[in-house]
Amino acid sequence: MKLHAIIFYSVVLAGSLMATPGVVDTTCSTFAKVQTVGLAEVCWTEGLWADRFELCRTQMVPSMARLMQGTNYSQFYFNFEILAGLAVGKSRGASFNDGDFYKLLEGASATLAVTNDARINVKLDEGIAVIAQAQATNGYLDTWVQLHQRSGDTNVAPFQNPENFEMYNFGQLMTAACVHYRVTGKTNFLAIARKAADFLCDEFKVPTPALANNLICPSHYMGIVELYRATGEPRYLDLAKKFMAMRELVKEGVDDNQDRVPFAQQNEAEGHAVRANYLYAGAADLFLETGDTNLWNPLGKIWTNVVTKKMYLTGGCGALYDGASPDGAKDQKHITRVHQAYGRNFQLPNTTAYNETCANIGNVFWNWRMFLVTGDAKFMDVVELALYNSVLSGGALDGTNFFYTNPLRVTDPMPLELRWSRTRVPFVSSFCCPPNLVRTIAESADYAYGKSADAVWVNLYGGSSLKTKLSNGETIQLAQETDYPWNGRVRIKIVACDTNEFSLKLRIPGWANGANVRINDSPADDSPKPESYFEIRRVWRSGDFVDLDLPMPARLMEANPLVEEDLNQVAVQRGPVVYCLESPDLPAGVRISCVRIPPDLKLTPRFDRHLLDGVVVLEGKALAQPDENWSGKLYRDFQPAEFKPVSVKFIPYSVWQNRGPSEMSVWLPMN
Numbered sequence: 124m125k126l127h128a129i130i131f132y133s134v135v136l137a138g139s140l141m142a143t144p145g146v147v148d149t150t151c152s153t154f155a156k157v158q159t160v161g162l163a164e165v166c167w168t169e170g171l172w173a174d175r176f177e178l179c180r181t182q183m184v185p186s187m188a189r190l191m192q193g194t195n196y197s198q199f200y201f202n203f204e205i206l207a208g209l210a211v212g213k214s215r216g217a218s219f220n221d222g223d224f225y226k227l228l229e230g231a232s233a234t235l236a237v238t239n240d241a242r243i244n245v246k247l248d249e250g251i252a253v254i255a256q257a258q259a260t261n262g263y264l265d266t267w268v269q270l271h272q273r274s275g276d277t278n279v280a281p282f283q284n285p286e287n288f289e290m291y292n293f294g295q296l297m298t299a300a301c302v303h304y305r306v307t308g309k310t311n312f313l314a315i316a317r318k319a320a321d322f323l324c325d326e327f328k329v330p331t332p333a334l335a336n337n338l339i340c341p342s343h344y345m346g347i348v349e350l351y352r353a354t355g356e357p358r359y360l361d362l363a364k365k366f367m368a369m370r371e372l373v374k375e376g377v378d379d380n381q382d383r384v385p386f387a388q389q390n391e392a393e394g395h396a397v398r399a400n401y402l403y404a405g406a407a408d409l410f411l412e413t414g415d416t417n418l419w420n421p422l423g424k425i426w427t428n429v430v431t432k433k434m435y436l437t438g439g440c441g442a443l444y445d446g447a448s449p450d451g452a453k454d455q456k457h458i459t460r461v462h463q464a465y466g467r468n469f470q471l472p473n474t475t476a477y478n479e480t481c482a483n484i485g486n487v488f489w490n491w492r493m494f495l496v497t498g499d500a501k502f503m504d505v506v507e508l509a510l511y512n513s514v515l516s517g518g519a520l521d522g523t524n525f526f527y528t529n530p531l532r533v534t535d536p537m538p539l540e541l542r543w544s545r546t547r548v549p550f551v552s553s554f555c556c557p558p559n560l561v562r563t564i565a566e567s568a569d570y571a572y573g574k575s576a577d578a579v580w581v582n583l584y585g586g587s588s589l590k591t592k593l594s595n596g597e598t599i600q601l602a603q604e605t606d607y608p609w610n611g612r613v614r615i616k617i618v619a620c621d622t623n624e625f626s627l628k629l630r631i632p633g634w635a636n637g638a639n640v641r642i643n644d645s646p647a648d649d650s651p652k653p654e655s656y657f658e659i660r661r662v663w664r665s666g667d668f669v670d671l672d673l674p675m676p677a678r679l680m681e682a683n684p685l686v687e688e689d690l691n692q693v694a695v696q697r698g699p700v701v702y703c704l705e706s707p708d709l710p711a712g713v714r715i716s717c718v719r720i721p722p723d724l725k726l727t728p729r730f731d732r733h734l735l736d737g738v739v740v741l742e743g744k745a746l747a748q749p750d751e752n753w754s755g756k757l758y759r760d761f762q763p764a765e766f767k768p769v770s771v772k773f774i775p776y777s778v779w780q781n782r783g784p785s786e787m788s789v790w791l792p793m794n
């Protein structure tokens with residue numbers, strides 16, 4: 124156990140039980156089957172997630188704070204300072220920079236739940252004071268719009284142009300303020316969010332089609348519903364309902380914004396994948412409070428569409444840089460341009476996969492809320508899949524470089540030049556993903572557990588501790604010890620509990636065939652089934668322990684044959700971790716495109732603590748053909764190749780491109 128883990132562990136164990144809610148608070152949600160645990164009730168103690176949290180706290184948050192306070196790349200904090208009258212200058216940067224700055228504040232706030240770092244606390248208060256000073260007296264707050272107006276730009280006014288992303292900025296403000304309030308107990312940030320929400324209640328009192336156009340990139344459903352939960356103010360829930368109903372007022376809606384078809388009639392994921400997943404997450408949030416079947420029915424259909432036809436093996440969402448939707452439709456007049464978007468069914472290109480980090484994080488948000496409604500393990504499987512693969516891949520191991528897109532294959536040269544970099548970079552003009560990754564890692568422990576009246580749900584495996592109280596009054600303290608995801612052995616210790624009976628529910632992932640559970644060294648009565656929660660109900664005593672063994676062989680995966688891009692190819696997955704082959708791990712002269720996988724490929728797992736901050740690699744023998752010059756040729760007569768054995772080493776997809784520019788592929792052709 125690393126030193127920081129021991130410190131975290133002692134903080135949580137020594138601290139008194141804080142009744143702070145989680146990022147999403149379903150304590151009073153009528154239609155929630157599972158309640159979230161408090162941000163301060165849980166923390167990672169050792170292993171991959173503890174390391175990532177520590178990287179986030181010590182590297183990602185401070186370096187991003189420097190970037191956003193500075194003006195080298197763009198303006199984030201400085202725009203607020205100008206608006207507050209504390210600095211002189213003009214608005215600079217993307218119209219959604221405010222929202223991305225709020226995400227950083229949210230992430231920094233979330234780290235306080237574990238470390239209570241006084242300096243961060245003070246810094247946050249300073250920033251929040253400037254935001255408060257920048258907010259208009261009527262509650263409106265959007266530095267891009269306000270500063271452009273102030274500089275005399277008569278073309279700019281509130282809610283005139285959806286591309287100003289005001290609702291996105293408001294939504295991120297509300298979510299960040301709720302997290303800050305829950306962690307610190309302070310109401311300074313929350314007061315700004317309330318003032319903004321009160322403004323929106325007034326501004327949107329009479330819904331119009333023009334106002335409805337602004338409901339794009341909708342972080343605002345999650346934000347406003349959370350503000351309702353944090354304040355208990357019913358008009359905020361009414362506002363969220365109104366915003367959902369208003370979508371139908373949009374004239375000439377488009378799939379890119381998911382408003383061509385009324386939400387209740389949607390059954391496929393369409394359009395911009397971040398906007399889509401945020402909408403689905405927000406609709407699920409609203410369902411948790413209202414039980415409105417006009418939200419739940421489409422969500423179920425869209426979810427099935429995504430996981431059976433549109434999601435990458437990595438949990439990534441959004442196949443297309445640019446495209447058309449509904450592509451190939453008989454109804455030609457409805458076809459419109461989409462970007463950064465879900466593609467057609469089974470359209471999952473690898474090299475040009477968009478898979479924006481924000482969309483993959485949105486997939487986590489959405490599935491987390493679907494799980495909270497149902498307690499169904501299939502949703503947590505997607506949360507876990509996305510977190511380990513297409514979310515973590517968004518950041519470098521140095522904590523300061525980021526991917527905007529997460530393709531499954533990169534070659535050199537590429538078949539075409541793409542808009543975004545094939546290597547991680549410190550900054551992109553669309554700086555939405557990096558702070559999103561910061562807050563997601565900072566809050567990741569919150570997904571690990573859930574609770575219901577007399578049960579603790581163990582959703583994610585990783586060295587962690589939990590101290591929480593069930594609604595039946597039972598106080599429970601657990602410690603989880605494991606090297607997961609590097610092996611499937613997990614021990615959960617009951618550190619302390621009262622004398623009441625309660626259930627421990629262990630998630631058995633869909634891939635975990637042959638899972639085994641032992642309680643105090645004795646076999647459990649039943650065998651766990653994949654893609655379900657295994658319930659152990661008994662009167663627990665301090666010192667009891669449960670051992671879960673999830674067999675984790677390296678598996679060769681294949682795709683539905685309708686996915687043209689994966690025909691006759693296989694990928695490697697072990698537990699929740701998707702692997703890839705990267706050029707630094709191939710012998711000299713062997714290119715990624717030369718490698719062929721024999722159907723009887725044997726892969727041996729080996730933990731390499733010195734590689735990529737410590738990962739399990741999978742080693743074996745594949746085949747390689749000589750590298751050939753295809754320059755200037757599209758086709759030729761078939762020429763049988765001479766294959767030679769070649770040693771291959773697969774690494775987790777999420778850590779590729781941490782050793783300089785490289786070639787990489789998740790899917791590889793069969794021999």
Ligand SMILES: [Zn+2]
Pocket residue numbers: 397479480481482554555556557559
């Ligand atoms: Zn993004």
